[in-house]
Amino acid sequence: MTRGSDGEKRSRPHQPHPPSRSNGPAMRIVVPLQGVVQGRGGLVLGSLLPCALFYFLQLYLKRHRSPKNDPSASASASASIIPRTLSRGQLSPRAQPPLSARAAALARPDDDDSLYYAGLRRCAADPYHPTRNPDGVIQLGLAENQLSLDLVQEWLVKNAKEALLGEDKEEGLNIRGLATYQPFDGSIDLKMVTNAVAGFMGQVMRGSVSFNPSQIVLTSGATPAIEILSFCLADTGNAFLVPSPYYPGWDRDIKWRSRVELVPVPCRSTDNFSFSIAALERAYTQAKKRGLKVRAVLISNPSNPVGNLVNKETLYGLLEFVTEKNIHLISDEIFAGSTHGKTKFVSVAEVLDAEALDKSRVHIIYGLSKDLSLPGFRVGVIYSYNENVLNAASKLARFSSVSAPTQRLLVSMLSDSMFISEYLETNRERLQRMYRLFVDALKQLGIECAGSSGGFYCWVDMSKFIQSYSEKGEQKLWDKLLTIAKVNVTPGSSCHCIEPGWFRLCFTTSTEKDIPVVIQRIRKVTESHRMSH
Amino acid sequence: MNKVVGHRVELSEIATSNTHGEDSPYFAGWKAYDEDPYDPVNNPSGVIQMGLAENQVSFDLLEDYLEQHPEASNWGNGISSFRENALFQDYHGLKTFRKAMASFMEQIRGGKAKFDPDRIVLTAGATAANELLTFILADPGDALLIPTPYYPGFDRDLRWRTGVNIVPIRCDSSNGFQVTLKALEAAYAKAEAAEMKVRGVLLTNPSNPLGTAVARAVLEDILDFAARKDIHLISDEIYSGSVFASPEFVSVAEIVEARGYRNCERVHIVYSLSKDLGLPGFRVGTIYSYNNRVVTTARRMSSFTLVSSQTQKTLASMLSDEEFTKYYIRTNRERLKRRYEYIIQGLERAGIECLQGNAGLFCWMNLGPLLEEQTREGELRLWKLILHEVRLNISPGSSCHCSEPGWFRVCFANMSLHTLEVALTRIYDFTQKSKTIKSLIN
Numbered sequence: 013m014t015r016g017s018d019g020e021k022r023s024r025p026h027q028p029h030p031p032s033r034s035n036g037p038a039m040r041i042v043v044p045l046q047g048v049v050q051g052r053g054g055l056v057l058g059s060l061l062p063c064a065l066f067y068f069l070q071l072y073l074k075r076h077r078s079p080k081n082d083p084s085a086s087a088s089a090s091a092s093i094i095p096r097t098l099s100r101g102q103l104s105p106r107a108q109p110p111l112s113a114r115a116a117a118l119a120r121p122d123d124d125d126s127l128y129y130a131g132l133r134r135c136a137a138d139p140y141h142p143t144r145n146p147d148g149v150i151q152l153g154l155a156e157n158q159l160s161l162d163l164v165q166e167w168l169v170k171n172a173k174e175a176l177l178g179e180d181k182e183e184g185l186n187i188r189g190l191a192t193y194q195p196f197d198g199s200i201d202l203k204m205v206t207n208a209v210a211g212f213m214g215q216v217m218r219g220s221v222s223f224n225p226s227q228i229v230l231t232s233g234a235t236p237a238i239e240i241l242s243f244c245l246a247d248t249g250n251a252f253l254v255p256s257p258y259y260p261g262w263d264r265d266i267k268w269r270s271r272v273e274l275v276p277v278p279c280r281s282t283d284n285f286s287f288s289i290a291a292l293e294r295a296y297t298q299a300k301k302r303g304l305k306v307r308a309v310l311i312s313n314p315s316n317p318v319g320n321l322v323n324k325e326t327l328y329g330l331l332e333f334v335t336e337k338n339i340h341l342i343s344d345e346i347f348a349g350s351t352h353g354k355t356k357f358v359s360v361a362e363v364l365d366a367e368a369l370d371k372s373r374v375h376i377i378y379g380l381s382k383d384l385s386l387p388g389f390r391v392g393v394i395y396s397y398n399e400n401v402l403n404a405a406s407k408l409a410r411f412s413s414v415s416a417p418t419q420r421l422l423v424s425m426l427s428d429s430m431f432i433s434e435y436l437e438t439n440r441e442r443l444q445r446m447y448r449l450f451v452d453a454l455k456q457l458g459i460e461c462a463g464s465s466g467g468f469y470c471w472v473d474m475s476k477f478i479q480s481y482s483e484k485g486e487q488k489l490w491d492k493l494l495t496i497a498k499v500n501v502t503p504g505s506s507c508h509c510i511e512p513g514w515f516r517l518c519f520t521t522s523t524e525k526d527i528p529v530v531i532q533r534i535r536k537v538t539e540s541h542r543m544s545h
Numbered sequence: 546m547n548k549v550v551g552h553r554v555e556l557s558e559i560a561t562s563n564t565h566g567e568d569s570p571y572f573a574g575w576k577a578y579d580e581d582p583y584d585p586v587n588n589p590s591g592v593i594q595m596g597l598a599e600n601q602v603s604f605d606l607l608e609d610y611l612e613q614h615p616e617a618s619n620w621g622n623g624i625s626s627f628r629e630n631a632l633f634q635d636y637h638g639l640k641t642f643r644k645a646m647a648s649f650m651e652q653i654r655g656g657k658a659k660f661d662p663d664r665i666v667l668t669a670g671a672t673a674a675n676e677l678l679t680f681i682l683a684d685p686g687d688a689l690l691i692p693t694p695y696y697p698g699f700d701r702d703l704r705w706r707t708g709v710n711i712v713p714i715r716c717d718s719s720n721g722f723q724v725t726l727k728a729l730e731a732a733y734a735k736a737e738a739a740e741m742k743v744r745g746v747l748l749t750n751p752s753n754p755l756g757t758a759v760a761r762a763v764l765e766d767i768l769d770f771a772a773r774k775d776i777h778l779i780s781d782e783i784y785s786g787s788v789f790a791s792p793e794f795v796s797v798a799e800i801v802e803a804r805g806y807r808n809c810e811r812v813h814i815v816y817s818l819s820k821d822l823g824l825p826g827f828r829v830g831t832i833y834s835y836n837n838r839v840v841t842t843a844r845r846m847s848s849f850t851l852v853s854s855q856t857q858k859t860l861a862s863m864l865s866d867e868e869f870t871k872y873y874i875r876t877n878r879e880r881l882k883r884r885y886e887y888i889i890q891g892l893e894r895a896g897i898e899c900l901q902g903n904a905g906l907f908c909w910m911n912l913g914p915l916l917e918e919q920t921r922e923g924e925l926r927l928w929k930l931i932l933h934e935v936r937l938n939i940s941p942g943s944s945c946h947c948s949e950p951g952w953f954r955v956c957f958a959n960m961s962l963h964t965l966e967v968a969l970t971r972i973y974d975f976t977q978k979s980k981t982i983k984s985l986i987n
Contacts, residue, residue, distance in 0.1 A: 108836070109775050109811045112744070115681040115842045156632055165627045232669050232828070233634070236849040243706055244560040264848070269680060269706070307555075338554055373554040381634075388633040388854030390669075404560035407567065408706070411673045415853035416826030 236412035257507035314466030349383030353465025475513025694945035745777030756902030786821030891969030913951030
């Protein structure tokens with residue numbers, strides 16, 4: 013998952029090297045052959061070529077085999093997981109039956125992971141706490157909203173028991189309805205949950221658009237939602253155009269099992285990282301030249317990691333573009349309820365409502381992890397205008413279904429529209445406050461943020477603090493921030509940003525009191541940079 | 546909704562294929578039931594669902610427990626514990642819950658095998674667990690060998706997105722449908738001939754749809770076969786807690802331990818709470834693997850199918866309550882046994898024989914004598930007749946890939962005793978009639 017290269021590719025067989033490349037064993041075989049061939053023709057070539065091919069085949073097979081049966085990988089993995097008593101069985105690699113290529117690509121040690129995951133891990137190992145661990149790593153790399161959890165908890169404490177019992181209060185806890193099988197894309201009563209979710213989405217979009225419950229497929233989180241859509245809209249090896257920088261998780265969620273390529277469409281700071289239709293056109297043409305079949309454009313709105321909103325004109329342009337190319341549009345609107353700026357959020361659904369367009373190419377991803385701060389409950393939404401997609405997705409959702417007690421809880425919570433509207437309002441206020449405080453504090457250090465109206469983060473320019481204006485320079489700065497300042501931030505390279513030096517800092521996992529600590533920590537790095545330059 | 550069907554914009558092959566198999570009789574019966582479901586009061590002539598392997602006989606035990614232990618679903622334990630739960634999306638899963646699962650799995654096996662909580666990977670149901678393992682152990686075009694008859698859902702769950710093939714290991718009634726070495730070798734050879742790389746054997750133990758626990762000797766043979774061919778063995782033990790008569794259930798975990806964990810990196814167990822606890826809606830499944838790389842990979846891949854933290858929290862305390870789980874397992878077994886005996890008697894009265902079963906939530910019954918022609922078509926005609934005339938949804942053996950026509954799976958635990966009684970009466974009436982009107986089945 014490093015920038016540019018596709019981790020998947022490493023597990024695919026390499027093409028056999030032609031003899032001209034300098035390559036130890038190959039050269040030792042080929043050079044003498046070439047020497048022999050030069051002076052002769054026909055018959056000799058006819059017998060030597062098969063020999064050469066045979067040698068290349070051997071090399072090809074050797075390379076192809078090695079990622080799967082790497083004994084050192086399994087040995088290191090076993091050391092970290094298995095207690096001694098159970099490791100008696102960890103004998104020679106010959107006892108290891110091979111795994112699939114897909115698995116082999118991922119079972120390698122952690123240094124293959126992107127910095128995004130590496131940072132999360134290091135933070136988890138030494139987490140900051142104001143009193144218990146004041147020198148720990150401060151987490152600014154996780155887009156989780158902890159600012160309004162108290163509101164959700166309050167509601168649950170008051171209402172959870174009733175929420176789980178449902179209608180039959182006299183009967184007491186009724187597990188029967190809760191526990192038994194249901195259609196996999198739905199609930200105890202499918203209509204009840206999708207109604208509640210549709211209503212919630214409408215409230216999130218502040219009434220500008222109403223959502224149809226029958227166009228909803230529920231999944232265990234937004235992660236499977238985007239994967240299922242990928243399986244439905246594209247075949248292996250096809251591609252999505254994705255304005256970059258983009259959410260690092262998509263590299264795993266989309267490329268891994270559905271094997272869809274992501275073609276970044278780079279955006280620039282001069283445009284505040286907004287994408288243009290012209291850039292999409294260029295990327296589309298280039299992809300075509302490379303022989304890639306583009307099946308969709310994937311955007312996030314509000315954007316992750318920048319936090320900017322896509323305006324109406326661009327949405328119209330986007331719809332025209334995908335219609336002209338006859339491809340799909342996926343709009344990940346998971347932060348729609350988490351806006352904190354003055355600009356009004358416009359969902360692609362709103363634009364579609366107003367126009368007589370062919371909607372069957374538009375799909376929205378949503379979920380409760382961000383706007384409702386409940387990532388643990390695993391509730392994601394595919395909202396599609398395409399009946400065939402809904403059919404296929406609802407069947408695929410069986411592999412990623414939402415737990416029944418959670419569904420039951422949601423029906424209650426989401427139908428409490430008064431609570432929801434109060435929650436959304438208060439949450440937005442708190443987000444706005446923290447955002448402003450963070451931005452102002454960072455300014456003190458000379459760090460500027462990109463314009464942002466939504467999401468849980470600031471997209472900041474720290475390029476003046478990196479030594480060499482390159483991905484490597486950025487990585488060094490990221491490392492300094494993690495090891496010296498002990499703050500975990502997400503480097504732009506993990507998000508496929510083409511301009512080095514940009515970082516994503518999340519402000520929703522801290523309290524106001526933490527801000528001066530964060531600034532003081534970051535100052536260690538910015539000051540030391542200033543002093544040595 | 547806009548009724549424009551996506552003619553103009555293309556979907557993927559996966560979206561448009563029918564590998565989901567929902568056009569098969571197995572699912573068609575469900576549809577018929579959905580349209581006209583039996584209800585003792587409101588719809589006494591409706592279709593009785595006997596094609597759904599669900600356990601409803603022991604709900605009251607769970608309800609009682611949860612009522613007596615409200616702390617399981619209590620959110621008032623302070624903001625920090627709520628915060629942890631609401632935000633928890635770690636694919637390692639709650640440690641307390643994994644420990645509880647491991648302990649529960651040990652109890653089911655009467656302490657004859659140990660389970661390490663760190664080898665447990667949680668998934669949203671066994672469906673997801675089986676698909677995940679397939680993604681990890683096999684590449685598109687490869688093959689998994691599965692003994693027939695097998696659970697119809699496998700055709701979809703193991704093949705649809707993975708692109709992996711199923712090659713059947715043919716079993717027949719001559720030996721009670723047990724797997725033989727000959728059948729294993731034949732299946733392997735068939736896959737090879739079709740140029741499919743065999744990656745593993747997937748066994749359901751106890752078997753669905755047979756309702757029998759696999760004999761120890763057969764398990765040993767299968768494990769040896771897997772070792773010889775250097776392939777994997779997936780043991781889906783989802784019905785392990787529903788063994789109600791002898792012979793005792795033997796888990797592949799016991800055999801692995803007995804062999805001192807030698808050569809066990811090829812063994813993986815799938816489990817779930819859907820059958821034994823009767824909680825399919827909770828979506829709790831697990832992969833237990835003796836292979837570290839599989840554990841690591843499965844854990845990461847489980848991001849696509851995490852178990853709700855709320856559910857983990859709710860069930861963790863219940864499953865770690867050993868007194869309760871012992872009691873539950875014992876009582877559930879007794880009740881299943883009684884149900885089984887009841888249905889067997891009822892079927893005997895109607896002149897129908899079943900395979901001698903000792904586990905699961907269903908019987909494997911032989912309606913061969915009622916077929917006017919011993920073919921798949923004959924079986925399907927009989928199935929349709931039973932669905933539309935007798936108003937019972939049962940599962941035809943052909944949808945389970947059974948090589949002998951005439952076998953049907955009939956579930957007995959997903960309804961009240963009264964409903965079962967009604968069903969058995971209908972069957973009795975039908976068999977009496979059909980002795981005389983066999984020729985009219987067309």
